[in-house]
Amino acid sequence: MHVTPLAWGLTIVVIVALLAFDYFFHVRHAHVPTLREAAIWSSIYVGLALLFGVVVLICGGxxxxxxxxxxxxxxxxxxVDNLFVFLIIMSSxxxxxxxxxxxxLFGIVFSIFARTAFIFLGAALIxxxxxxxxxxxxxxxxxAGNMLRPETEESHSADNFIIRIAKKFMHTTEHYDGDKLFTIENGKRAMTPMLLVMVAIGGTDILFALDSIPAIFGLTQNVFIVFTATVFSLMGxxxxxxxxxxxxxxxxxxxFGLAAILGFIGVKLILHALHENNLPFVNDGEPVDVVEVSTALSLSxxxxxxxxxxxxxLTSQKGRAQAAIAGARHHAANYVDLDYTADADERERIYSKLVKEEQQLKSLDPKFKKMVREETALLDLIKRAHADHDAFLNR
Known part of the structure; x- marks a missing residue:
């Protein structure tokens, strides 16, 4: 189906309007979203994406x-997998x-621009x-193969090459000044960590695009579908x-699930390449008669x-143990970090989560409690969080 310039224009206007609404009504004033707020707006954005899909289904077939x-x-x-890396970078x-x-929000906007460029470049090459x-x-x-290898937080360290170069040639401060990108320190203009973290997020977004754009081109070569599916997946x-x-x-x-999906799409792409083959050293430059994977099968x-x-x-006992350990480490580290938040309610929320995760650690099966006992640094961090909380209450 040919997509008219009007359809392109209306789609872009809707996307820009949603991003502007997100900024002016939610992000401009710094605050910590409640679970209810996050759930409502996540549902709205998913609903908009599904509604757009229905429109495509009706108009495009x-x-x-x-x-x-x-x-x-x-x-x-x-x-969702990218959120793991965002969490690591922001924690770093x-x-x-x-x-x-x-x-x-900056990461989302940067992703939209970066992936749009990759989409049109990919379409031109194809x-x-x-x-x-x-x-x-x-x-x-x-x-897909790389996803099967175990990763550590160090593998996504925020202290990458670009950050080191920025720190070397520009005066940087160790402290945030609200959401400012630059501040004045000792009479000199200095770059804040806020700018550095945005550079780190932007750099990882480019790497993500190198995986995601080939994946969606493996499902469709319709540039309008590639663009809208990618953008709506980032919204929310x-x-x-x-x-x-x-x-x-x-x-x-x-x-593991994403590795299986990317591997499946990779095989589908190669089969499609064989079906459209014109390389002289493959089957004398003639198309190869191979099975083509349908869109319905791909979706299934x-x-x-x-x-x-x-x-x-969600049903794995090992997963429950690993999640409790990781959650306790994350929330204990955030609690002892006095720069993490200035919101007393947020600090109490983090502490409550830490206490809940401690109870989960204590209720684990004996074979998994060994995992906890081996985490000596974690146990020391939890003790420090409790001590800081007691000091906070006794002020």
């Missing part, structure tokens, strides 16, 4: 609608809880060179971050894998 939903679900799943920079919304599908397929297979990511706080650590098998596999992954993660 079943195939176009199925391609949109397959792309949206895949990109949404990848964006000790971003105050009240200002994390602005960092996330239209000119059919063999690009081989490269996209190989990228996804390599990415800020609210989702606060909604899934504490649940992210529980999804221990998400990387993607949804099926995600359902199995989430259920397996």
């Amino acid at each position: 079943v195939t176009m609608g199925a391609e949109y939903f397959a792309g949206y679900v895949t990109e949404k799943a990848l964006s 920079f000790r971003v105050p809880r009240e200002d994390q919304q602005k960092v996330l 239209n000119s060179f059919a063999w690009v599908f081989y490269i996209f397929g190989l990228i996804l297979l390599i990415t 990511l800020r609210q989702l971050y606060f909604l899934l706080d504490g649940l992210l650590d529980r999804l221990i098998y998400l990387s 596999v993607i949804i099926g894998v995600l359902i199995v992954t989430v259920i397996a993660s």
Whole structure:
């Protein structure tokens, strides 16, 4: 189906309006979103994405609608995985809880611009060179393999090359000044950590685009569908971050599910490349008669894998243990960090979560309690958090 300039224009206007609304009504004034606020707005953005999909289904037909939903679900799943990295980066920079919304919104806007550029570049390459599908397929297979390798927080350290260069050539301060990017320290203009964390988020967004754009091109080559599915998957990511706080650590098998999905799409891309083959050293430059994977099958596999992954993660006893350990470490570290928040209610919320996670650690099966006993640094951190809380109450 040909998408008219009017449809493109209306879509872009809606996206810009949603981003402007998000900034002026939610992000401009620093605050910590409540769980209710995050849940409501996450539901609204998901609902808008689904409503748009229905419009595509009605106006563009079943195939176009199925391609949109397959792309949206895949990109949404990848964006949830990206939240893990955002959490690590913001923890590394000790971003105050009240200002994390602005960092996330910046990341979303940067992602939209970066991925739009990659989308049109990818579309141009595909239209000119059919063999690009081989490269996209190989990228996804390599990415799927990398996802199966265990990762540590150090592998996503915020102290990357760009940050080191910035610190070397520009005067930086160790402290935040609200949400300002620059401040005055000792009479000199200095760069705040807020600018550095935005640079780190932007850098990781570019790396994410290198995975996500080939993935969605494996499901559809319709540029309008690729663009809208990608953008709508990013909309609401800020609210989702606060909604899934504490649940992210529980999804221990998400990387395996995403690896399976990317591997599946990678194979689909290579099969499509063989079907459209014009490389002279492959089958004498003639197309290869291979099976092509339908959009309906792709959508079924993607949804099926995600359902199995989430259920397996949430019902796993090992996952429960790992989530409790990671959550206790995260909330204990935030509590002892006096720069984490200036909101007394937020500090109490974090402490309550820490106490709840301690109870979960104590209720674990004996075979998993060994994991807790081996975390000596964590136990010391929890003791320090309790001591700080007692001091806070006795002020």
